[in-house]
Amino acid sequence: MYNQKIMNILLNPLNVGVIRGASGIGIAEDSINKDLIKIYLLIENDRIIDAKFKTFGSVASIVCSSVACGLIINKKIVDALVLDTNAIIDELEELPSQKINSICLVKEAIYNAIQNYFEKLRKIEKKSEQEICDNDNNFIKDKKQANENTNDKSVKNENATVGNQKNVNQNTKNFTNDKLVDNNQNNNEKKEDLFSIMNKYGDLFKNPSTSLSKDENLKTNTSLNKDENLKTENDDPIGDGWLK
Amino acid sequence: MKKIYLDNAASTMVNSEVLNEMLPYFTEKYGNSNSLHEFGRTANAGLDLARERIAKAINCQSNEIYFTSGATESNNWAIKGIAESYMDKGKHIIVSCIEHPSIIEPCKYLEKHGFKVTYLPVDKNGIVSLADLLHNIDKETILVSIMSANNEMGTIQHLKAIAQTTKEKGVLFHTDATQGIGAFNIDVQELGVDMLTISGHKIGGPKGIGALYIKNGIGIEPLLHGGHQERLRRGGTSNVPGAVGLGKAVEVATRDITINAQKLKKIRDYFIKQVLDRIEYTKLNGHPIQRLANNANISFGMIEGESIMLMLDLEGISVSTGSACSLGVVEPSNILLAMGLSENLAKGAVRFTFSKNITKSDVDYVVEKLEAIVKKLRSYSPLSKSKFDEFKNEKKGE
Numbered sequence: 283m284y285n286q287k288i289m290n291i292l293l294n295p296l297n298v299g300v301i302r303g304a305s306g307i308g309i310a311e312d313s314i315n316k317d318l319i320k321i322y323l324l325i326e327n328d329r330i331i332d333a334k335f336k337t338f339g340s341v342a343s344i345v346c347s348s349v350a351c352g353l354i355i356n357k358k359i360v361d362a363l364v365l366d367t368n369a370i371i372d373e374l375e376e377l378p379s380q381k382i383n384s385i386c387l388v389k390e391a392i393y394n395a396i397q398n399y400f401e402k403l404r405k406i407e408k409k410s411e412q413e414i415c416d417n418d419n420n421f422i423k424d425k426k427q428a429n430e431n432t433n434d435k436s437v438k439n440e441n442a443t444v445g446n447q448k449n450v451n452q453n454t455k456n457f458t459n460d461k462l463v464d465n466n467q468n469n470n471e472k473k474e475d476l477f478s479i480m481n482k483y484g485d486l487f488k489n490p491s492t493s494l495s496k497d498e499n500l501k502t503n504t505s506l507n508k509d510e511n512l513k514t515e516n517d518d519p520i521g522d523g524w525l526k
Numbered sequence: 527m528k529k530i531y532l533d534n535a536a537s538t539m540v541n542s543e544v545l546n547e548m549l550p551y552f553t554e555k556y557g558n559s560n561s562l563h564e565f566g567r568t569a570n571a572g573l574d575l576a577r578e579r580i581a582k583a584i585n586c587q588s589n590e591i592y593f594t595s596g597a598t599e600s601n602n603w604a605i606k607g608i609a610e611s612y613m614d615k616g617k618h619i620i621v622s623c624i625e626h627p628s629i630i631e632p633c634k635y636l637e638k639h640g641f642k643v644t645y646l647p648v649d650k651n652g653i654v655s656l657a658d659l660l661h662n663i664d665k666e667t668i669l670v671s672i673m674s675a676n677n678e679m680g681t682i683q684h685l686k687a688i689a690q691t692t693k694e695k696g697v698l699f700h701t702d703a704t705q706g707i708g709a710f711n712i713d714v715q716e717l718g719v720d721m722l723t724i725s726g727h728k729i730g731g732p733k734g735i736g737a738l739y740i741k742n743g744i745g746i747e748p749l750l751h752g753g754h755q756e757r758l759r760r761g762g763t764s765n766v767p768g769a770v771g772l773g774k775a776v777e778v779a780t781r782d783i784t785i786n787a788q789k790l791k792k793i794r795d796y797f798i799k800q801v802l803d804r805i806e807y808t809k810l811n812g813h814p815i816q817r818l819a820n821n822a823n824i825s826f827g828m829i830e831g832e833s834i835m836l837m838l839d840l841e842g843i844s845v846s847t848g849s850a851c852s853l854g855v856v857e858p859s860n861i862l863l864a865m866g867l868s869e870n871l872a873k874g875a876v877r878f879t880f881s882k883n884i885t886k887s888d889v890d891y892v893v894e895k896l897e898a899i900v901k902k903l904r905s906y907s908p909l910s911k912s913k914f915d916e917f918k919n920e921k922k923g924e
Contacts, residue, residue, distance in 0.1 A: 289840060292833065298906050309908075315857060316869045317830075320908040336908030338870070340832045344906055 287375050288345050295344060297351035299334045306402070308395025310387045317343045317384065321351070321391040325399055328359050335391075342381035343388070349373045350388040359399075362392055527842040530888050534728075534820055535677055535705060535879035536846055540771070541730035547774040548732065551767035559764045560755060569766045576773025580737060583780040584722065585713040592738045592756045593769045597704040597725035598628040599749065600738040601671075603760075604700045604721050605632040607746035608669045609641060612698070616666030620644045622654045622683075624676055624861045626702060642666070650866045651813040652681035656691060663695045670699050674706030678861045678877060679812030680821030682710065689718035698744065704728055704736075708779030709787065709818050720744060724776065726768065731775030735768030786882050790819040793880050793889060798822050800893045805900050811862060811875060822878045825862075825871040829903040834876050837899045843892055846877045870909065 284292075301322035308321045317339030324332040333355050335347035349370050354362040367385050371377050377385070531539075551572055557565025559573050574588070581588040594600045609619065619636065621629055623645040633643040644662045646654050654672055663670070670692045675682045685701060692699040700721035703712055708729040714722060721744070726735040740746055746759065753761035779786075802808055807827030826834060831847035838845055847859075858872035867875075878892075 284836065289836065292836065293840070295906065316873055318908055336906060338828065338907045338909050339830055339873075341836055344833060 283378055284341060285374070285376055288341065288377075291345045291348055291374075292341050295348040297334050297348055297355070298336070300336065301332060301334050304334075304395075306395040306397070306399030308391045308393065308398055310391035310394060312339070312383065312387055315339065315383065317387055319343060319347050319387050319391040321347070321388070321395045323354075323362075323392075323395045323399060325359065325396075330354050330357055330359065330362055333392075335388075339387075340381065340384065342377060342384040345374065346370055346377075346384045346388045347391075350385075350392065354392060359396055363396060365389055365392065528888075528891060529842045529844075530884070530892060531844050532878045532880060532884070532892065533844050533846045534881045535680075535818075535877065537727045537733065538730050538881065539883075540727075540732055541775060541778055543778055544731055544771045544774045548767045548771040551770050555766070559766050560753075569764075572766055572770045573764055576769045579773035579777045580724065580739075583712075583776045584707075584724075584739060585715050586739055587742060589757070590739055590742055592740060592760055593764060593772070594736045594738055594760060595734055595765070596727075596736040597626070597702065597723050598736075600723040600725075600736050601626065601628040601702055602632050603738055603746070603749040604723065604740075605629060605669070605671060606636070607749060608698060608700070608721075608744075609636050610747040611745045612668040613641075616668045617641045618644070618664060618666035618668065620646060620659065620662055620667060620670045620697075622646045622648060622672045623864045624648050624652060624678075625671065625673055626677060626704070629671055629673070629702060646672070648681075648864055651816070652676055652679055652811075652861070652865050653813065653816070654683055654688070656684065656687055659688060660691055660695075663692070663697055667695070667697050670697055671701070672699075673702040673704075674712070675703075675709060675818050676812070676861065677705050678859060678875075679823040679865070680705070680818035680879075681813040682706070682816050682818065685719065686717050693718055705818060707776060708783060709820070711780075711783060714739060714741070724772070726772040726775055729775050729779040732768050732771040735765055735772045737772060787819045789882050790880055793884055793886070794819060794822050796886065797878065797880070797889045797893065798824070800889065801896065804893060804897055809871060811865065811867065818879075820880045822880075823862075824876055824878070825867065826874040826876065826900055827871060828874070828907045828909040829900065830873050831876045833903050834874075834896070834899055837903070838892075838895060841895045841899075843895060846879075847875065 301324050304322040305325040306323045308323070309318070310321075311318045318337070319339065320336045322334045323330055333351040335351050337344045337347045350365060353369060353373070354365060367382070367389070370385050370388070551569065555565070555568045555572060557563065557567075557569040559566060559569040561567075561569075573593070576593075577588040577591045580591050594603065605619065609617075617640060619633060619641060621633055621643065630645075633641075633645075637643050646658050646662065648654055659670065659672075670688070672683055672685075672688055674685055689699050689701075698720045699718070700723070701719050702723045704723055704725040705728060706712055707724050712722070719739075720741045722739040724737040724739070725731075727733040740759075748759050748761065750761045753763070755761060755764055798810055801822075801824055802810065805826070809825045809827070811823040811825055812821070835845055835847050858869050859875060862872035862875055863869065
């Protein structure tokens with residue numbers, strides 16, 4: 283049923299695991315087969331620099347996840363979104379016809395991960411807008427505090443360039459903890475690039491300014507709900523510890 | 527590399543006694559059993575001998591045994607044949623929901639043609655409740671079909687009680703004893719079954735041969751028309767070597783029933799204990815005691831059975847997920863779901879079925895490999911142990 287290449291990948295799959303503090307996490311579940319694929323992406327600028335997976339399901343799902351992660355690493359987000367089914371099959375040489383569904387599931391998980399990444403960006407955007415207003419109002423009152431914070435900011439920016447974990451998460455920290463906005467001009471430019479991609483694939487991503495109510499309605503049955511679960515699971519890393 | 531076959535519920539090695547009995551019917555006694563010449567008569571004698579052997583094994587008349595192409599044909603015939611010949615009396619059939627597809631699918635076919643079919647549920651050990659059966663039999667009911675032992679998780683049903691219930695209600699009772707023959711004593715007189723399915727290749731016989739016991743006095747429509755074979759009830763040239771093999775296989779299996787059962791039970795219990803002790807988040811499916819002596823069906827939490835099966839295969843160990851009949855079917859096993867198992871656990875089920883050739887060192891080897899494979903596969907899995915609290919709950923329940 284499966285060829286030797288697939289069996290070799292099953293024995294030693296690449297890219298299996300978890301990325302702690304991933305830029306985007308996507309989950310896809312098959313309602314019939316109950317296969318579950320979880321993709322972790324680490325994105326810098328608009329490039330995927332690392333991708334990992336965890337899969338519960340058939341051999342095909344495990345192997346396709348492994349191959350797909352390999353294919354999207356060092357690719358642009360746009361390329362990952364339009365990942366070709368045939369490219370995965372070519373890597374495996376062949377795949378039983380009844381297992382093609384696994385590839386769709388992997389692609390869905392990657393899509394969800396990228397969507398999750400953009401949702402995070404969107405939240406930052408909203409927060410920044412709110413905080414601009416807050417800062418304007420409280421500018422005079424908080425003038426002294428703001429001066430102190432600029433000192434913190436310079437330290438944190440250094441950390442960002444050295445550690446370079448994720449601009450996204452560190453930015454959120456900056457906003458929430460330090461209530462600073464003005465240091466993000468460079469990042470805003472990057473975000474504009476990404477949002478231009480979002481506009482290019484306008485059907486895939488909801489418009490951040492209009493979709494808030496829709497998102498809330500969808501929460502019960504779509505990936506948003508899953509993402510919330512993901513975040514809690516991500517804090518407590520999955521698959522580690524219990525084996526012993 | 528060591529090769530260990532642990533899929534004896536799918537098919538078995540042909541017994542050497544059986545093979546020796548069959549060989550002359552390929553090369554010397556190759557006539558058509560319906561021909562009147564010497565070759566034909568010799569072949570027919572072989573067929574009669576096989577019939578007598580089976581009749582003796584299950585304690586019936588030899589003219590109550592009808593050879594078929596296997597259990598699937600026997601089951602189809604029993605369901606469709608009875609439905610057709612008794613449809614004047616009623617159009618209701620009762621089967622259990624854990625039957626083999628060769629029972630379920632004919633029932634679904636009949637449903638399209640105006641029959642009503644009740645699929646009886648099972649408890650968490652896979653046993654059909656007599657109360658449920660009694661509750662569902664009505665005036666329209668013409669047939670009850672419940673398997674003697676399940677092919678996937680090995681639970682043995684209360685055949686005698688079911689047969690008594692159906693007898694009191696005046697309903698025909700068919701049982702699929704494909705897994706039951708050779709595993710425990712089957713005496714159709716004592717049990718009181720009206721029809722019984724036998725298959726050759728599950729008990730050390732050849733493939734492509736089976737039989738249906740039909741109690742004298744039961745009118746049944748043939749499934750295959752077109753010949754005088756099997757007393758006008760099953761057309762087609764008789765598979766004489768196959769039938770001879772089946773006869774011998776049934777004879778050998780029932781002769782060695784006690785020795786085999788004792789040995790297999792020891793191996794099985796040792797294996798189950800080793801696996802459950804050494805590997806976390808595992809669960810034995812089916813009845814803990816009232817099960818086939820060679821069957822261990824174990825669910826491994828957080829991972830999928832197919833991956834375990836294929837990785838064991840690379841180590842030379844052949845096992846099965848669910849049943850071989852549904853290989854390639856990617857959905858979780860219906861039988862395990864019917865027993866109330868969660869979908870994740872049903873997906874992680876692997877069936878180990880032993881033969882008398884398996885030794886203790888083989889079992890140790892399998893458990894060792896299994897432990898490593900399960901550990902490796904669990905490192906790929908996104909499921910966390912918090913989702914498997916049902917293990918704790920079930921253990922508390924026990």
